[in-house]
Amino acid sequence: MTVLSDLSGPRRAAPVAPTGTPWLRRFHTAPDDAPRLLVLPHAGGNASYFFPLSAALAEHADVLVVQYPGRQERFGEPCVESLHELADLVAAALCDGTAPLLDRPFSVFGHSMGASLAFEVACRLRDAGHPPAALAVSGRRAPSIPAPGAVHRADDARLIADIKLLGGTDERMLDHPELLAAILPAVRSDYVATETYRFRGAAPLDCPVTALIGDVDPRVDEPQAQAWRTHTTGAFRLRSYPGGHFFLVPHLAAVVQELRADLPAVRPAHS
Numbered sequence: 001m002t003v004l005s006d007l008s009g010p011r012r013a014a015p016v017a018p019t020g021t022p023w024l025r026r027f028h029t030a031p032d033d034a035p036r037l038l039v040l041p042h043a044g045g046n047a048s049y050f051f052p053l054s055a056a057l058a059e060h061a062d063v064l065v066v067q068y069p070g071r072q073e074r075f076g077e078p079c080v081e082s083l084h085e086l087a088d089l090v091a092a093a094l095c096d097g098t099a100p101l102l103d104r105p106f107s108v109f110g111h112s113m114g115a116s117l118a119f120e121v122a123c124r125l126r127d128a129g130h131p132p133a134a135l136a137v138s139g140r141r142a143p144s145i146p147a148p149g150a151v152h153r154a155d156d157a158r159l160i161a162d163i164k165l166l167g168g169t170d171e172r173m174l175d176h177p178e179l180l181a182a183i184l185p186a187v188r189s190d191y192v193a194t195e196t197y198r199f200r201g202a203a204p205l206d207c208p209v210t211a212l213i214g215d216v217d218p219r220v221d222e223p224q225a226q227a228w229r230t231h232t233t234g235a236f237r238l239r240s241y242p243g244g245h246f247f248l249v250p251h252l253a254a255v256v257q258e259l260r261a262d263l264p265a266v267r268p269a270h271s
Contacts, residue, residue, distance in 0.1 A: 020099025
């Protein structure tokens with residue numbers, strides 16, 4: 001669920017072009033006729049984690065990564081502890097007329113908590129008249145299968161132990177008292193949002209859905225991932241990779257290829 005560094009190790013990644021909203025970061029420029037890809041990070045994650053993914057897709061998509069409140073340049077803002085409220089806020093930022101971010105075809109990708117959030121945002125955008133062309137979800141069971149938990153109510157030691165169980169985090173960061181004191185409030189808030197999330201019966205999407213999982217992920221197994229099929233009337237495919245919850249770190253190139261596979265369908269007609 002949680003990782004505190006990016007796909008290739010800790011770094012500071014600066015946006016290259018404004019998006020018109022603090023909710024989104026753009027790390028690379030893309031061709032003018034490229035579709036957009038909206039990326040939603042996992043619990044405890046930040047936008048910079050997906051800098052390498054953005055770099056790998058820069059020639060093919062305008063990658064916009066959501067930056068949640070309470071981290072990096074939004075550190076001073078209160079975190080949002082409801083996944084449904086967070087989906088409302090992200091969708092509103094995308095639909096804001098002062099920041100034209102839905103003026104070209106787009107697809108949506110989310111990992112772990114970000115997968116559930118990606119689905120909820122996609123449903124809200126669909127209902128607002130902006131349906132996504134494709135949805136990709138990673139490391140997360142289908143919304144219709146509850147994933148309750150109580151880690152968010154546990155002490156810091158239990159929370160840190162769960163982070164270590166999922167892997168993907170440089171454990172030196174978890175042994176740094178000052179850093180932990182700064183980041184644990186956002187991590188805990190994300191655990192609240194994830195563990196209290198419940199599906200409210202949104203109608204299935206019409207777009208293709210791709211589910212990606214690690215074959216030894218302690219958070220999701222193949223039947224739970226297969227259940228994403230019920231949340232679309234479009235095509236569905238499931239891909240499994242060797243690894244755990246953060247399988248996408250060693251398999252970044254393969255994940256990029258899966259995301260690219262949906263992009264041709266979302267290119268504007270004039271391209």
